[in-house]
Amino acid sequence: MSLMLVRGLRKSFGERLLFDVAELALQSGSSYLLTGGNGSGKTTMLRILAGLETAQIGSVSFEGVTIPAGEICTQLSPRVVYLHQHPYLFSSSVAANVAYGLKAAGMAHAKREALVREAMTWAGVNHLAHIAPHKLSGGEKQRVALARARILNPKMLLLDEPTANLDEEARRQVAGLIRQMCDNNHCVVIATHDPELMTLKDAVQLRLENAALR
Amino acid sequence: MELLQSTAEALRLLMAGDAELWGIIFVSVKVCFLALVIATPPAVLLGFFLASRIFPGRRVLIVAVQTLLALPTVVIGLILYMLLSRQGPFGSMHLLFTQQAMVIGEAILAFPILAALTLSAVQAVDPRVAETARTLGAKPWRTSLTMLLEVRFAVMAAMVSGFGRVISEIGCAMMVGGNIAGVTRNITTAIALETSKGEFVEGIALGIVLVIIALTINFGLALLQGRGGSR
Numbered sequence: 088m089s090l091m092l093v094r095g096l097r098k099s100f101g102e103r104l105l106f107d108v109a110e111l112a113l114q115s116g117s118s119y120l121l122t123g124g125n126g127s128g129k130t131t132m133l134r135i136l137a138g139l140e141t142a143q144i145g146s147v148s149f150e151g152v153t154i155p156a157g158e159i160c161t162q163l164s165p166r167v168v169y170l171h172q173h174p175y176l177f178s179s180s181v182a183a184n185v186a187y188g189l190k191a192a193g194m195a196h197a198k199r200e201a202l203v204r205e206a207m208t209w210a211g212v213n214h215l216a217h218i219a220p221h222k223l224s225g226g227e228k229q230r231v232a233l234a235r236a237r238i239l240n241p242k243m244l245l246l247d248e249p250t251a252n253l254d255e256e257a258r259r260q261v262a263g264l265i266r267q268m269c270d271n272n273h274c275v276v277i278a279t280h281d282p283e284l285m286t287l288k289d290a291v292q293l294r295l296e297n298a299a300l301r
Numbered sequence: 302m303e304l305l306q307s308t309a310e311a312l313r314l315l316m317a318g319d320a321e322l323w324g325i326i327f328v329s330v331k332v333c334f335l336a337l338v339i340a341t342p343p344a345v346l347l348g349f350f351l352a353s354r355i356f357p358g359r360r361v362l363i364v365a366v367q368t369l370l371a372l373p374t375v376v377i378g379l380i381l382y383m384l385l386s387r388q389g390p391f392g393s394m395h396l397l398f399t400q401q402a403m404v405i406g407e408a409i410l411a412f413p414i415l416a417a418l419t420l421s422a423v424q425a426v427d428p429r430v431a432e433t434a435r436t437l438g439a440k441p442w443r444t445s446l447t448m449l450l451e452v453r454f455a456v457m458a459a460m461v462s463g464f465g466r467v468i469s470e471i472g473c474a475m476m477v478g479g480n481i482a483g484v485t486r487n488i489t490t491a492i493a494l495e496t497s498k499g500e501f502v503e504g505i506a507l508g509i510v511l512v513i514i515a516l517t518i519n520f521g522l523a524l525l526q527g528r529g530g531s532r
């Protein structure tokens with residue numbers, strides 16, 4: 088059984104057809120590299136899968152359960168988490184950002200604390216705890232956003248060009264974290280051109296071209 | 302020369318802690334503060350909903366808020382006077398010429414500023430805020446709360462602006478307060494009265510206080526705007 092199965096997915100902006108995909112099946116434990124030229128619709132595709140953008144959708148099911156197309160986000164978040172190309176960190180603190188999803192899920196402060204520390208250590212952002220989030224560098228923001236998502240143990244992670252616009256060092260760090268998330272329990276879909284990520288082992292290649300996915 | 306002398310005398314009065322003078326200042330600050338406390342929650346809620354929800358009548362409400370923003374304070378004072386006067390619908394509450402009436406009037410004056418500034422702040426908030434909250438599993442109410450927290454400095458700036466508008470206005474305070482010594486006399490109505498009596502010292506002293514308050518407010522606004530715009 089696919090983790091997520093989407094049939095009859097069409098997206099147009101006005102007259103312009105962006106893509107028309109008969110079937111997209113994403114498996115748990117697999118990672119996917121979504122490529123395509125500028126404007127081919129990679130970002131839009133990920134946003135639709137996260138339920139942040141509407142589209143014409145024949146049917147969606149997640150773990151075998153049919154989901155109404157308009158309720159993808161409300162029903163699947165935070166089992167499905169989307170990361171913006173430039174993640175937004177709330178103007179609280181780094182720790183509060185990482186804790187956000189657990190708090191939203193109603194977990195008590197005392198229970199959250201150890202998990203937050205663990206996730207921050209994983210992402211190597213412990214030393215940033217006392218810096219205002221908007222002052223962090225692009226790579227640091229990306230790492231905090233990864234920690235903020237990972238702490239929720241999502242079944243599916245949608246990453247939009249996570250290493251674009253980062254310098255060499257930051258790219259390697261972020262790629263390293265992403266590599267760790269591509270394990271048997273997660274389905275990671277990455278829109279990217281980055282050669283560093285293209286070498287991800289066993290990743291399935293998906294290419295958006297001429298309004299089709301192959 | 303007379304102006305200089307009067308100003309020196311005014312400063313002396315202020316420094317000496319003149320009870321009547323400071324009582325008047327206290328009335329102004331207290332009334333404005335209470336008005337803001339009352340007006341802020343509903344105004345911020347309205348501004349937030351106007352910015353983030355689409356519903357029938359939304360545009361009409363936005364225009365209504367903007368119209369209230371432009372309404373002269375004496376007109377609000379007049380309407381409130383008629384409502385609260387003995388023959389008016391709320392006459393039996395005996396509120397006219399009390400501090401409560403002034404608080405109501407100033408709250409009505411502060412309301413559209415708070416609502417309009419919250420509205421534009423929420424409209425300007427980065428769309429990624431709501432998207433990030435939702436994808437991390439936040440329910441609609443938490444998403445809203447998160448958006449409001451992101452614009453908290455703009456909301457505080459709106460409160461400071463509202464305070465600035467109500468502490469410096471005279472029309473409504475005069476009409477529903479009645480400028481009663483020791484009760485409803487505030488900075489602006491006292492200045493008007495003293496000046497009309499040809500006594501400038503107290504007027505100048507209160508004027509100085511008002512200017513200092515205005516400067517403080519603008520300084521505070523600049524600080525808040527700096528914080529809000531820093532991301």
Ligand SMILES: Nc1ncnc2c1ncn2[C@@H]1O[C@H](COP(=O)(O)OP(=O)(O)OP(=O)(O)O)[C@@H](O)[C@H]1O
Pocket residue numbers: 100105123124125126127128129130131132
């Ligand atoms: N709200 C919108 N209205 C109209 N057109 C849009 C809208 N959003 C995106 N588009 C268009 O859809 C196309 C696909 O955009 P998208 O951002 O998904 O591409 P992308 O593959 O992520 O590109 P890039 O590699 O530059 O990130 C673009 O041509 C864009 O201009």
Ligand SMILES: [Mg+2]
Pocket residue numbers: 129130131247248
């Ligand atoms: Mg893109």
